[in-house]
Amino acid sequence: MNAVDELVDALPAGRVLTDPDVTASYARDQTFLEPGKPLCVVAAQTRDDVIATMSWATRHRVPVVPRGAGTGLAGGATAVEGCVMLSLARMTAIRELSPADEIAVVEPGVITADLDRAARAHGLMYPPDPSSYEISTIGGNLATNAGGLRCVKYGVTRDSTLGLEVVLADGRVLSTGRRTMKGVTGYDLTGLFVGSEGTLGVITSATMRLRRAPAVPPVTIAAEFPSLRAAGDAxxxxxAAGCQPSLLELMDRNTLKAIDDWKNIGLETGVQAMLIAQSEGNPPGNADEMARICEAAGASFVAVSSTPEETDELIGVRRLAYTAKERLGTCLVEDVCVPRSVLPDMISTIEEVAARHDTMICTVAHAGDGNLHPVFIFDRGLPEPPANVWEAADEIFRVALDLGGTLTGEHGVGLLKRRWLGLESGPVVSEVQQGIKAVFDPLGILNPGKAI
Incomplete structure (x- = not known):
């Protein structure tokens, strides 16, 4: 019996997929990277499926690449040659939702927006909301420590994660964390697994913290600026004014034009940037204060929503950004993060780099926490970005680090950023991280070549 036949026998019927066209459809994420050829796909539906797969993989020393919905932007879910693609997308149960404890216990295939909708039926909310929230999964969010539009107030996925159930490389099951709001027993293994990009274990269940939903709908402002720098100053x-917005998003002219060309949003000629902000509370008076600040910073137009429908329309424009840019060509999507005080400097750098390297860059930002997404657009059909794009990206990363920032705020390292890791981490950090990897995955079979 060959190894794949043994895996087929170890799992319920229909779990192992071997048709080449089917396996190829699981082999890539949202990057341009050329994947390896998977040995097969395991479409797991239970924890036992994951245990059996990892036990088999350890016996045969076969690499395993965990995968959610495939919405990643750093190559973290790209197949390596001869691997098993372990899909968690069918594990979609919300096992528990406790309004009293304000927690939910969910499987990794639960769609982010579905968890939020389930919570809101009880007057609660699930705070993290990446732009892909309608298609991304909780497991994928955990793998990259995803943030999203509300992260300026509520933090990233790690801030909403209380505990995990993880299947280790050899098939053992590890439970981390707790159901309580605090606890310091032992090392913080929960925090270690969040953001580890599937290199330490496979998450099969997560206890997530919920929050009280705002009693009244948030008020949203949209401000248009004659320069990107002016928007950054705002x-x-x-x-600095202590407004504490629940959302603070920035889009540059190139992004707005891509959306306008697609959806005809009425972009005016002189508008170089748009800032979208939200204020929660009862009454949400900070919205008026933020509008005044935008006007003082040079905004040419400021609108304040008066209905939930207007709010949805304004936020909808922001959520169109990535899809609009995909229509322009192939995208190298990056996500540097800098201290908020130097955000205007980072914004100016991106503009200067784009001009210097003759590169099309569309920038959006979770501006409230200094997380910028410069998206480099290049011609379709090329196997990878041309030299000027890589040179522009390299310069932007180096400036971000010089400003006290980081290479990635929420997308993860995956494959795309490994070439720059040494600039931020250094040899001691690298040695420690490799040591941690060896403890959890001594054979190196979990998502090899990614993240560290």
Whole structure:
């Protein structure tokens, strides 16, 4: 019996997929990277499926690449040659939702927006909301420590994660964390697994913290600026004034034009940037204060929503950004993060780099926490970005680090950023991380070549 036949026998019927066209459809994420050829796909539906797969993989020393919905932007779910693609997308149960404890216990295939909708039926909310929230999974969010539009107030996925159930490389099951709001027993293994990009174990269940939903709908403002720098200055002033927005998003002219060309949003000629902010509370008076700050920073137009429908329309424009840019060509999507005080400097750098390297860059930002997404657009059909794009990206990363920032705020390292890891981590950090990897995955079979 060959190894794949043994795996087929170890799992319920229909779990192991071997048709080449089917396995190829699981082999890539949202990056341009050329994947390896998987040996097969395991479409897991239970924890036992994951245990059996990892036990088999350890016996045969076969690499395993865990995968959610495949919405990743760093190559973390890209197949390596001869691997098993372990899909968790069918594990979609919300096992428990406790309004009294304000927690939910969910499987990794639960769609992010579905968890939020389930919570809101009880007057609660699930705070993290990446732009892909309608298609991304909780497991994928955990793998990259995803953030999203509300992260300026509520933090990233790690801040909403209380405990995990993880299947280790050899098939053992590890439970981390707790159901309580605090606890310091032992090392923080929960925090270690969040953001580990499937390199330490396979998450099969997560206890997530919920929050009380706002009693009244948030008020949203949209401000148009004659320069991207002016919009960045407005962000810095809003933060300095203590307005505490629940959302603070920035889009540059290239992004707005891509959306306008697609959806005809009525973009005016002189608009170079748009800032979208939200204020929660009863009454949400900070919205008026943020509007005044934007006007003082040079906004040419400021609108304040008066209905939930207007709010949805304004936020909807922001959520169109990535899809609009995909229509322009192949995208290298990056996500540097800098201290908020130097956000205007980072914004200016991106503009200067784009001009210097003759590169099309569309920038959006979770501006409230300094997380910028410069998206480099290049011609379709090329196997990878041309030299000027890589040179522009390299310069932007180096400036971000010089400003006290980081290479990635929420997308993860995956494959795309490994070439720059040494600039941020250094040899001691690298040695420690490799040691941690060896403890959890001594054979190196879990998502090899990714993250560290």
């Amino acid at each position: 962000v810095a002033a809003i933060v």
